[in-house]
Amino acid sequence: MKRSNTILGILNILAFLISIPIVFMGAKAVSKAGSTSGGCLSMLMKPILIFGIFIMVVSLLGVMGACCRNSSILWAYLVVLLVLLISYALFFVISIMIVWNGNADKTNSSGDYQLSGFSSMMQNRVKDKENWNKIIHCLKEACGSLAKKDKISMNDFTKQKEDWDPLVLGCCMPSTECGFPYESPTIWKKNNTTSAASLKPDCKAWENDVNVMCFHCEKCKAGVLKSVEKTFLKTRFVQALLLAFLLIVYNVGCCALRNNKNKPDYGSINKQ
Numbered sequence: 001m002k003r004s005n006t007i008l009g010i011l012n013i014l015a016f017l018i019s020i021p022i023v024f025m026g027a028k029a030v031s032k033a034g035s036t037s038g039g040c041l042s043m044l045m046k047p048i049l050i051f052g053i054f055i056m057v058v059s060l061l062g063v064m065g066a067c068c069r070n071s072s073i074l075w076a077y078l079v080v081l082l083v084l085l086i087s088y089a090l091f092f093v094i095s096i097m098i099v100w101n102g103n104a105d106k107t108n109s110s111g112d113y114q115l116s117g118f119s120s121m122m123q124n125r126v127k128d129k130e131n132w133n134k135i136i137h138c139l140k141e142a143c144g145s146l147a148k149k150d151k152i153s154m155n156d157f158t159k160q161k162e163d164w165d166p167l168v169l170g171c172c173m174p175s176t177e178c179g180f181p182y183e184s185p186t187i188w189k190k191n192n193t194t195s196a197a198s199l200k201p202d203c204k205a206w207e208n209d210v211n212v213m214c215f216h217c218e219k220c221k222a223g224v225l226k227s228v229e230k231t232f233l234k235t236r237f238v239q240a241l242l243l244a245f246l247l248i249v250y251n252v253g254c255c256a257l258r259n260n261k262n263k264p265d266y267g268s269i270n271k272q
Helices: 002-031 038-070 071-099 120-126 127-145 154-163 166-171 200-204 218-264 266-271
Strands: 180-186
Touching: 002 038, 002 218, 038 071, 038 218, 071 218, 120 127, 120 200, 120 218, 127 166, 154 218, 166 218, 200 218
Parallel strands: none
Antiparallel strands: none
């Protein structure tokens, strides 16, 4: 039957079209390595770029195998697709294990994010100085945008901050327990007292400087991890759908290969 080949061709054309914007966005972000946030964007987008290129190549193999009904190409396509499927499934499962840390409390008694609520593997990513210095480039950009909202009143600030990204809440303002008086979202009057709260590392690390802020605070690192967790949980449904899509494509590919093997040899029939 030619139906499975037709379906396989359509699915792979769809996959190829989906891969185009993925490759374009990944290449564009990686090419900005020299910009303010380029280091961080490059670090985040390189895996996406590689994944997009991989999908593009695999889908082209699938289209060729389906249209030409070539068993050799289909064999190569299915082997590569199986590697992609297994790799993606492992990535998905391991990501859940790393990001999801059960019912661990991500905030302390003051409502600030705390590192102890995240898995040890996630903590190691932000504790590594080289990785953290790359991430700081993105933090400067995020806090720079927040600094433009310096006319917000304390009441409006309290209402709006619930909708802000955990990265902003963790890195662009001091810990709640410091008790610094509010002036603007990124400017807080640092007390020159020797109270127990003000002597805590996160309180001492805070500076009213868009290049410093709370970038060296523990709660900032926890805020970054919370932002990663939030993004992952938002996209896990889409990731599961993609995994299901790859499984369907693989099964259709197996059917197409089987049909190619079982197609009649019209040359030998005519000789008879």
